[in-house]
Amino acid sequence: MASVSVIIPTYNRRESLRRALTSVFQQTVPPLEVLVVDDGSTDGTKEMVRAEFPQVTYLFQKNRGVSKARNRGITETRGEWIAFLDSDDEWMPRKLEKQLHALHQAPQYRICHTNEIWIRRGKRVNPRKIHQKHGGYIFPHCLPLCIISPSSVLIHRSLFLEYGMFDEALPAVEDYDLWLRICAHEAVLYLDEPLIRKYGGHADQLSRKHWGMDRFRIYALEKVLASGQLNREQTLLVLEELLRKITIFVQGAKKRHKTDTVTRYEAKRQYYEAMQAALLRGR
Structure with a gap:
């Protein structure tokens, strides 16, 4: 079975990070390693991770942003495949298993994403049509907005060597930028099954911090x-x-x-x- 490194960037989300990590360790196919990159938390995140998840590699940096956190995770891990998980989201137990199986069946793909369940302020909501997911050559669909959730993606390490990593100059939409670069050239495998729960509506989301996204x-x-x-x-x-x-x-x-x-x-x-x-x- 292919090796997977899990990278979780976080900032002052101790409680939701606990939920995210729990979902990683409930996977039916365990990852090779799990890395938490803490972007300057002051809420006891470090103590929680070390006390409750001692098997996790914990790295700390001082407020350098989510792109720097993810990029550091990419360089510090060694798995053939990389899975990102935002610290306010969670995976379904068979997420990695199903993606790895699908990629094994279709080895021409180097990136795979899945459908998702949206939770807003504690309630499940239906995504708008503009957020509909796609597979194959999806570059035209990537232009209006980001349609690949970082928490759902499983990506081969070689793609970062070919197309670069997350742009650290961007305070937001860094995922949109990366998917544009990759999807202009790469076909994407899509599993039309919700394998993550994506939580939103909280005050610390980047979309609430910047006007004119x-x-x-x-x-x-x-x-x-x-x-x-x-x-x-x-x-x-x-x-x-x-x-x-x-x-x-x-x-x-x-x-x-x-x-x-x-x-x-x-x-x-x-x-x-x-x-x-x-x-x-x-x-």
């Missing part, structure tokens, strides 16, 4: 566009989504009277409109 997605789209690794069809898809997001972001900036921001992003819009027009003329 699309500016981070704009950055990610600009980056994948500038990579020079997209074909013409992909480039046009990225430009279409980029222009849509810039338009929405500018509207929000205008409402907040952020004049400098409006000016900067209006210039971006003109630049990408010209690029799009030039590509379309070349048909």
Whole structure:
């Protein structure tokens, strides 16, 4: 059986981390190792992990962000496959077993994700249609927003060598950025079975800390566009989504009277409109 390293970044989530770790150690196929990267917790996380889960490798860093935490986990672990788990989520007991079996049956895939159950403020809710999961060539579906949950993914270590790790310059949507880079080139295996519980609605979620989250997605789209690794069809898809997001972001900036921001992003819009027009003329 292939070896799996589990990486759990956390920050001041002692109680939900306990639930997450419990779900890892209830797996029918145990991982090779479990690593918790604590991003500066002050709530007794370290003491809880060492007292209740002594088999866990615990690493501490001082508030360097979730991307740095995940990247450190990648470099510090040795499994062939890597599974991430956010400290406020939990796995179903057969999550790793079912993914490893599916990947064994379809060895051409190097990344696998699953369906999920959403819990908001203690109640199960149905995801919106825009959050629908997909398998195969999913790059077009990755452009509007992140459709692969880090807690559901099982990813071969080689992909980080080819496409890079999480972008530590991003304070949010770092997963969206990584999936764009990978899914532009890699097919994705999808298991249409909810194998994680994803909890949301709490005050410390990153989406509540930053206004205009699309500016981070704009950055990610600009980056994948500038990579020079997209074909013409992909480039046009990225430009279409980029222009849509810039338009929405500018509207929000205008409402907040952020004049400098409006000016900067209006210039971006003109630049990408010209690029799009030039590509379309070349048909």
